Amino acid sequence: MHLVYPAVLSALLFCTGLYGVLARRNAILVLMSVELMLNAVNLNLVAFDVWLSRAARDTLHSGQALTLFTITVAAAEIGIGLAIVLAVYRNRGTSDIDKLRDTAEGRGDAEPGAVAAQKTEATA
Amino acid sequence: MSLAPTLSLAAAPHGSLAAAPHGFLSPTGVEIAFLLVGLVTFGAALITVTTRQLVHAALWLVVALGGLAVEYLLLTAEFIAWVQVLIYVGSVVVLLLFGLMLTRAPIGRSPDADSDNRWVALAVATAAAVALVWVVTNAFRTTWIDLTGPAAGTTRVTGASLFRYWVLPFEALSVLLLAALVGAIVLSRKAKAKAKADADGDGDAGDEPAARTPAPVPAQKDGAR
């Protein structure tokens, strides 16, 4: 099989996940997109492992082993990630990423008075 | 991005690796199957990241991940394929669905599923895709995978290499999972304490069950392994 097929599919999936990470508003959807990216990498790993083991370049099946590890790590990541998202949701009442702007300039604390004071300071 | 290692591999002379006589425009049956399944997978992934119905996104993710499992099978990596089905389709997506429900994600179409950043995201993703595809096609234009002979990823082969050569990383990974387990418990316990304080404060006990759900997540993973 032509190696380009899995490689290109992997690249496209990766970029699709990338788009999802950058564009999605809901944190859980972002996590899904991260999963897509991880899977794209896995596909790459498997394809290259098959190719290299056939060509007797690699006898350790490192690609497949790494894929397994990636899957495991991804599972752990999704667990922790969901816990964090739930904690955030409990605290903030939302899981929309673009509403979590605590690090924004001038919006450190959401009190309008403080914002106004900082704005006047900025304009002064 | 995994571009750099790919590139170094591509720079290696691969003429010797390529099995000799393959017609560039004569696809085999496996290739056709791979291509069709790949198209389905890519389409499902696209729908996953663009649909406005959040629950549907999770379901389309199942299709995409399942399609990938089929691709693994086509690449003769059967163990990986089953693990993919078990863990991703079986538990991760279920977890994600739980997460969606616990965060009271709206059922049905939500008009604001994508943020204002989407056009920037689209530009970045497209640029990355173009660059990756261009590099990959250029690098592996003349490389073929030999799929004849014994399968490269049977359970026996994979198990042998995993427990012969990869035992130490494997065990280290179990420690990582343990850490993830503990971390998830800590996070959810904190949340619980806070929820209790909130409940004491304004009598709102609606979030109570949500606090408990993250705890079993790593346990499920452990069992799956």
Add this chain to the structure above:
Amino acid sequence: MTTTTLAVLVPLLPFLGAAAGLLLGRSAPGFVRPLAVLPPLAALVLAALVAVRQGGGPALDAHTELTPTGSVPVELALHIDGFAALVAILVAFVATCVQIYSTGYLRDDPRYPSYAALVSLFTSAMLLVVYSGDLIVLLVGWEVMGICSYFLVGHYWETPEARAASLKAFLVTKLGDVPFLIGLFALATDAGSFRITRVLGTVASGGLHHPTLVALLLLAGVAGKSAQFPLHTWLPDAMAGPTPVSALIHAATMVAAGVYFVARLLPVFEASGAAMLVLAVMAAVTMTGSGLAALAQDDIKRVLAYSTIGQLGYMTGALAVGDRGAAVFHLLSHGAFKALLFLAAGVIIHAAGTNSLAAMSRMRGLRERVPDAYWTMTVALLALAAIPPFSGFFSKESVLGAAEHAAHGDTAQVPGAAGWLVLVAGLLTAVLTAAYATRLWLLAFHGRGAEAPDHGRQPLTMTAVLWVLAVPSLAFGGLAYRALPGWFDGASLTPTLLTSILGTGLAVAGGLLTYGVWQRTTRSLVSPPLGAVAAHPEGDAGRVEAEAIASHTPAYGDIAYAPDPADPGRALLGPLHRHAAVGFHLDAVYTALFVRPVLAAASLVRFLDREVVDTYVGAAGALPRLLGAAVRRAQTGNVQTYVSALLAGTVVLAVAVVLVATGA
């Protein structure tokens, strides 16, 4: 101990006393009074020993160089001749008297420890000036005196008068000190040394390139310190300080320093006829002007202050006619009787509860309240008016005699015009001096009206000092005029017949005229009730005086003036009285000439700083702030935006790397 060691100890002891007083003032109040009195007393004894050993012989010179100081060396040098030895005795004597007097005068003052330490430091600085053989070391003492006078005049800093007076004293003397410093440098550059002996040697060999310039520069500093016209204005205002400080400044230190300095460097001034003429004009204007002003003052201490300026005018007059022996002779006798006058005035102010002569003239029996002050002040006033045989007579006659010599052209380096100027002004001043002395005596001790308030007995420390000082006021001149030429340059100090008769006659005439006018005014005019008396029988003299100074302006409308029609000075001066009371408007002239322009320049600078310079500074801050505000907009807090930018950059970099690697 060698004479040199003794001489070094003379300025050192009061300095150590001052340091110890400042250190122990709070922790050990019991030591303050011994520490205040004993070091000047020891310095007096040592100075007397030095004088006896020096004995009017050749000058004693000693020097050591602590460290090399560049092209013109600065050395710790002693130069003790007859002048230095005798002036040092006077300084230590007056300082001891003042310190003893102060223990009674400022008995209850909470700031007495620092006051006593500063007086000791003042004394030490003056002794340093007297003994120093190096101009820079002399300058150190000179400047230390300036800062000490600032602190001491401002002792009652609660009152605005004292604050203003201390600042004025400091700034006006500094105004003279700047040219003085330049003059010293010019002198040392020509001489190649700061040593007085070398400088004088250079002058003697004609090595001075610009004698007139140097002399005039030095003269500015002398005029500032010795309160000569036109820099005398600080001295009357300095009366806002405690009376013992006035006695110290006027009798022995500070103002004497200028005269003493000119006496030391007289050859430098004699090298320039123009400088001598300027000195003579300065002396003449100072003498007559201060005499007129003294006649119009209402504050008893301001009368004495103007009399000091006048007597200093006599001394500079003697220097202007080239006779430093006469000048230092008058310095010595004046030091004794002027200290006595001030200290007695302090007793009177305490007893009367006021410093206003107009108020005192409406009091009966002040004489009986303070008999010690009455008798000793009478002696001192007679000495001031130069009535024989009091000491002031001999010293003043020696000045007038020297002027007469110069007028006849007997003195080589001195222009005859200077001699005539000093002689005429001196005789005129003799009349004025006698007049204001008589006026002071009559108004203070021969008042009619209500009984003087009872402030209890004066402390023994205060009255005893008066009698001690009365002795030299009475007898010093007569005993010393024969012996002193041996200590000084050798010129005779014996009064000449003509000037003696002229001077004494004029003085007696002035006194009698004033008496006559006083008789007429007190008989014919009904004295309107006038005056405010600060009665604090339990308070110490310093407190009474501070209150008297503070209440003078509210009571009379001016610090120097009282609307008293029965004042003989008003009748004598006629239309001049109004102008003389305010020192002939010199302060107003200075305000117009210097103070207002300086204030205007300051406000201009303030405007430039606030409006112009700050604009640049503000712009320098505002521009980055604007840029920052623009950049800050990128910080939206949206993580996805950040990651987008990050990944876009990564893609660009990756593509660039690929292009470079493939050689495209």
